Amino acid sequence: MNLSAPSHIANYIGGNLQAPINGNYMDNMNPATGEIYSQTPDSDGADVEAAVVAAKAAFPKWSTTTLEERFKILNRIAELIDQNLDALALAETNDNGKPLWLSKRVDIPRASSNFRFFATGIMHFSTESHNMEDKAINYTLRQPIGVVGCISPWNLPLYLFTWKIAPALAAGNCVVSKPSEVTPMSAYLLSIICKEAGLPDGVLNIIHGGGPKCGAAIVAHPQIKAISFTGSTRAGKDIAAVAAPMFKKISLELGGKNPNIIFADCNWDKMMATSVQSSFSNQGQICLCGSRILVEESIYEKFKEEFIARAKKLTVGDPLQDSSKQGAIVSKLHYDKVLGCIELAKQEGGKILLGGNAVKGEGRCENGMFIKPTIIEGLGPNCRTNMEEIFGPVVTLQSFKTEEEALELANTSDYGLAATIWTQDVSRANRVAGKVHSGIIWVNCWLLRDLRTPFGGFKSSGVGREGGWDALRFFTEPKNVCIEL
Numbered sequence: 001m002n003l004s005a006p007s008h009i010a011n012y013i014g015g016n017l018q019a020p021i022n023g024n025y026m027d028n029m030n031p032a033t034g035e036i037y038s039q040t041p042d043s044d045g046a047d048v049e050a051a052v053v054a055a056k057a058a059f060p061k062w063s064t065t066t067l068e069e070r071f072k073i074l075n076r077i078a079e080l081i082d083q084n085l086d087a088l089a090l091a092e093t094n095d096n097g098k099p100l101w102l103s104k105r106v107d108i109p110r111a112s113s114n115f116r117f118f119a120t121g122i123m124h125f126s127t128e129s130h131n132m133e134d135k136a137i138n139y140t141l142r143q144p145i146g147v148v149g150c151i152s153p154w155n156l157p158l159y160l161f162t163w164k165i166a167p168a169l170a171a172g173n174c175v176v177s178k179p180s181e182v183t184p185m186s187a188y189l190l191s192i193i194c195k196e197a198g199l200p201d202g203v204l205n206i207i208h209g210g211g212p213k214c215g216a217a218i219v220a221h222p223q224i225k226a227i228s229f230t231g232s233t234r235a236g237k238d239i240a241a242v243a244a245p246m247f248k249k250i251s252l253e254l255g256g257k258n259p260n261i262i263f264a265d266c267n268w269d270k271m272m273a274t275s276v277q278s279s280f281s282n283q284g285q286i287c288l289c290g291s292r293i294l295v296e297e298s299i300y301e302k303f304k305e306e307f308i309a310r311a312k313k314l315t316v317g318d319p320l321q322d323s324s325k326q327g328a329i330v331s332k333l334h335y336d337k338v339l340g341c342i343e344l345a346k347q348e349g350g351k352i353l354l355g356g357n358a359v360k361g362e363g364r365c366e367n368g369m370f371i372k373p374t375i376i377e378g379l380g381p382n383c384r385t386n387m388e389e390i391f392g393p394v395v396t397l398q399s400f401k402t403e404e405e406a407l408e409l410a411n412t413s414d415y416g417l418a419a420t421i422w423t424q425d426v427s428r429a430n431r432v433a434g435k436v437h438s439g440i441i442w443v444n445c446w447l448l449r450d451l452r453t454p455f456g457g458f459k460s461s462g463v464g465r466e467g468g469w470d471a472l473r474f475f476t477e478p479k480n481v482c483i484e485l
């Protein structure tokens, strides 16, 4: 298998690797060097239509393939991802700018885990039955929906793409999918892996293109009956507006502005080390990053001093070097956006304690898009800096006096994806966890993921949950059968 980056990425439709029907391409840039290193299809509705035709044709057979056979193929995909770890990690880093060690340690292993998890999960998936004493028996079938759409973002490209397509395929659906046009390469390489693994033609179709043209055509296609989307709240709104009147099932995993709540009785060393990670991992471009750090007043100054000292040590630079703890920001557009948010924070009266500026790369990275880890204090909960998602290496510090105040600050947000709580008091941990308006709460840890748990957010962070049975239920249609005895 040749898993090196091609000059022109191809769509994967009906088992064929093919050029976009309109012949148009977009530049694909390596954000660490600024170099345009490949071309991505600028696909449109015609490619989506071809993919739907292929998916529909594949559905009768795939949906009735035995669970064990589906397991074998999906598990084989997981094995091939593992065997090609180095090539996939390099592709991810060149597309996204994240450190290569991070792609190798987290992104690619998690992509194979996603396939392995749902390959085995479908073998254990069972449905309910309800006995009405001696009157009747109800049992519920959960049947695959048909053709479903999966659309994913650029921050954890293969990790989030596989998090959707693996359960969709395991449940017996055929998929029309679109990775982010900003980071298409690892999904393209996955199409080669799927062919090698023996996934039947048309079961998975991967189309490359932009959101408004290609993504929107997937969402609007009448034959695509469910949409699983991860990305911005803005795009999630547009998708819901189109999908809702068509009565499509939708799962929307959107933005976050997550509080990291630190009480004075925390395990200090663990909290410090983890807070640096939860603030700046992947250049802060993880929807679960704790971007609003709330610290109990009695330890605020001590926290500030040590947090700055530790963040200062995060070397920013060439993502191919192991010494780089921070890589590049994903694109010029996003780099400009993050720098703009830092300017806004200053205008709002924020004091920059660390960073606040771009960093010039060295050698091959001199035209790369790097931003220094940035720490801001002095802003209240209601300003734009503390209300809007920045999605970069930028955090704010606020202090609180009481548990009630901590909760009020934490819940002053339109978002409700994740929250982290640091305390050694288990009663308080439980109390605060119950009152924070977020779908995912970590106590004394961060990003510790059990793939069986419901994953998703409250409020503007989305609707629905991914993970475990939730994902398999989303990708199936329940049908209750009532038999009178």
Ligand SMILES: NC(=O)c1ccc[n+]([C@@H]2O[C@H](COP(=O)([O-])OP(=O)(O)OC[C@H]3O[C@@H](n4cnc5c(N)ncnc54)[C@H](O)[C@@H]3O)[C@@H](O)[C@H]2O)c1
Pocket (backbone or CB within 6 Å): 151, 152, 153, 154, 155, 156, 160, 178, 179, 180, 181, 209, 210, 211, 212, 214, 215, 216, 219, 230, 231, 232, 233, 234, 235, 236, 238, 239, 253, 254, 255, 256, 286, 287, 389, 391, 417, 457, 461, 462
């Ligand atoms: N909740 C989560 O699990 C989660 C995970 C990762 C990222 N995110 C969020 O994603 C955002 C960053 O990713 P992004 O900039 O790629 O997001 P984005 O919304 O711009 O794009 C996400 C994907 O949707 C496509 N798209 C854009 N507009 C569309 C439309 N109208 N119809 C159909 N498809 C469309 C894009 O091409 C891309 O593939 C952040 O807001 C982040 O919080 C959320």
Ligand SMILES: O=C/C=C/C=C(\O)C(=O)O
Pocket (backbone or CB within 6 Å): 155, 156, 160, 163, 285, 286, 287, 288, 449, 455
């Ligand atoms: O940026 C968002 C991170 C999402 C993470 C997951 O979906 C996961 O860990 O399953």
